[in-house]
Amino acid sequence: MAESAQLEVKNLTKRFGGLVAVKDMSLAVHGGKILGLIGPNGSGKSTVMKLIMGIERPDSGSVRINGTEVAGWPSHRIARMGAGIVFQHSRPLHRQTVLENIKLALLPDKLTRLFADPAIDERARAIAARVGLDTVLERRPATLPFADLRKIEIAKAVARDPQVLLIDEPFAGLTSSETAAFSDLICQLRDDGRAVLLVDHNVKSVSKLVDRVLAMYVGERIAEGTADEVMRDETVRRVYLGGSIETAARPESSFRDAATPFLAVDKLSVQYGKAQALQDVSIHVHAGEFVSVVGLNGAGKTTLFNAISGLLPYSGEIRREGATLRGFSAAAIARGGIVQCPEGRELFTDMTVRENLDLGGQHLPPAEGAAQIAWLFDLFPILRDRQKQHAGTLSGGEQQMLSIARALMMKPKLLILDEPTLGLAPVILEQLSKALERLRQTTPITVLLGEQNVTFALPHADRVYVLEHARIIWEGGPARFATEVGTDFL
Amino acid sequence: MRSFSTTRILLVALGAVVVASFLPLWVTGYILGLLTMAYYSGVFAMAWDLLFGFAGEVNFGPTFLIGTGAYTAGILDNLYQPPIWLCVVAGTLAAVVGGVVLALPALRVRGPYFGLTTLVAVLILQNFIVVDAHLTGGENGLTVPDVISISDSTNYEIALWFMAVSGAILFSLARSPVGLILQASGQDAVQAGALGFNVTKHKLMAFIISAFFSGLAGALLVFYVGSASASSLVDITVGVQIIIAAVIGGRRTILGAVLGAVFLVAMSELLRPLGDLSNFVVFAMALVVVLFFPSGFFGLLTRTKEQG
DSSP, X not given: OOSSOSEEEEEEEEEETTEEEEEEEEEEEXXXXXXXXXXXXXXXXXXXXXXXXXXXXXXXXXXXXXXXXXXXXXXXXXXXXXXXXXXXXXXXXXXXOHHHHHHHHHSOSOSSOOSOOHHHHHHHHHHHHHHTOTTSTTSXXXXXXXXXXXXXXXXXXXXXXXXXXXXXXXXXXXXXXXXXXXXXXXXXXHHTTOEEEEEESOHHHHTTTOSEXXXXXXXXXXXXXXXXXXXXXXXXXXXXXXXXXXXXXXXXXXXXXXXXXXXXXXXXXXXXXXXXXXXXXXXXXXXXXXXXXXXOTTSSHHHHHHHHTTOSOOEEEEEETTEEOTXXXXXXXHHTTEEEEOTTOOOOTTSBHHHHHHHHTTTSOHHHXXXXXXXXXXXXXXXXXXXXXXGGGSOHHHHHHHHHHHHHHTOOSEEEEEOTTTTOOHHHHHHHHHHHHHXXXXXXXXXXXXXXXXXXXXXXXXXXXXXXXXXXXEEEOHHHHHHHHGGGGO | OOOOOHHHHHHHHHHHHHHHHTGGGTSOHHHHHHHHHHHHHHHHHHHHHIIIIITOOOOSOHHXXXXXXXXXXXXXXXXXXXXXXXXXXXXXHHHHHHHHHHHHHHTTSOHHHHHHHHHHHHHHHHHHHHHTHHHHOGGGOEXXXXXXXXXXXXXXXXXXXXXXXXXXXXXXXXXSHHHHHHHHHHHOHHHHHHTTOOHHHHHXXXXXXXXXXXXXXXXXXXXHHSEEOHHHHTSHHHHHHHHHHHHHHHTTOSTHHHHHHHHHHHHHHHTGGGTTHHHHHHHHHHHHHHHHOTTHHHHHHHHHHHHO
């Protein structure tokens, strides 16, 4: 038993409807080792974690914890076999104190336990001291900073002394000093002899901690090795950076509205409760320009777009053609020509393709609407064939095209695209990419694109912003991107 | 910031109950009758709060459990005249079975869909009562041959102490380790499962306990009033009253539900001169409490005491 891995996954497969989220996945983590499981959004890494923990049921394959086959078990039994998970979002019990939240995780799963074992109190205090919560034991979660909430999650996960520990995006939303403290904690947990699986977006964020890294893309393993090996891997570089990208940027001086850009965002800050979602972000977009905002999940792209669309309260200034957008409702901003195509696509899934498009063109005179639809069918020919189908029955790529087409029905002056590539297969990406290229070539439209897929974001862009941890950290032409900030995305 | 300890709250509540037990010395039988009804609906509301506030299941059909208990007990008494306690036991057991039946969809569907199934359960029971009129008395209601007592003060004391014991049990349970697990299951079933708790088992138990107290209170109520009718025990508006009592009393507090129930009865009595307008005023007040004091009366009480 000594040589066998504490966590061993073999040929794990999970389908959601027609989408294969995880395909033939195998991995192993030994006690005292850390494996990083990385992949872009929608690559299936979180699904792998849920399959191991029993939150989702695998369609086929094997999951062994300490040699016991647990695939298909409910999660409470898998937890008792010695697996623990730290969720990305903290969801503590708000009416209970920190100590009580930790005690919860120590309770036996019995209906007859009406009085807590005094030993539990002692254990909970010891765990709290270990993760650095000993000074806030009697406080309620709502009064604590974000980092402490994450510590509660870790404390709960390690309460039952799991031999296999799964951690989802360990450093999301933490400052650099907090990140260092968390790294130390994770190393200590590893040194206890636990097998640790870290799930994150890129190698860089976990490279100092991990013994090995496994990279995923659209449900499949694309590389495995040490952090350096994976960062040097050709496939990984292509997925994250897009190999050699042909760019077609137009110089900024070629746009006529240089003095007053069409959209100017000035020192924008947005706060979600305790978390700073955007801090002093300034960007501008000229009329007719194609601007990409590149950033990992959680960097603040969606927040930026929602603030521009008037969906969020913010501080700072957002101006359109020199006039402030503050005070305008989301509906007024959209009618004025700033149209967002949201990340979740937000289609009316029970309506047909045609009905979705007609709805987008509601305000157009009938003749103009018909002409616009005809033009869109040329841009996305597949939608012409699918007209009578319900939007919910389309594939992910077709849904994305419909979502963009519906936004275009509103004849936007500025089209905001939020992560259009989310969860799409490479071949679909190419179709989408071609459609965007045609859009750029044949219309005077202005586009603001948010992406973590650099391959998709760079080729069309005139200018690129990089958003990281709520701030803009780089601005420049797409040709300079790979050399100047490319490694941050591996 | 530590909240009141379980024992301290129970002691204060016990004091209130002891004081209330001397009320028959001072007030009229009419007021005792009103309070008796309020205490039974207090138990209904506490049982509902265990499901909603702790297990996180919004049951729009508390009257399904109450009605099942009440009618089972009443019909049994009508048909065979066994001792009253046997009818009450049978009614309670029937309600527990009903609770398990209600739990089955809850473990399968979420949120609004579960709420709908509970509403449908009420409608089915109501329909059964109307259709099987030879058993249930139909729309005229069911009259039982036996009552527990004809003395106002005896009935009052029974209701009071029944409510006190039920409240103590439900409250202690809610604040015990089992209650903590139940709360975690209600707020985040995925995480509770990942912490090693069998969420299904804990929620099923919550349904059974809620049904037990609802059915027991329903059965006792039949032998207090001497009759049962769909409009007073099963109708959806009765269920809504119970939910309002629990929410304005303070959800997730168990004991607050009693305050809410007494408040509703007292208000509709005090506002009787307003005629049809009285219900409107009561509901408007309930709305204000829900919107501006979401922690309810109980939350307000414990908070001001903490600051003092």
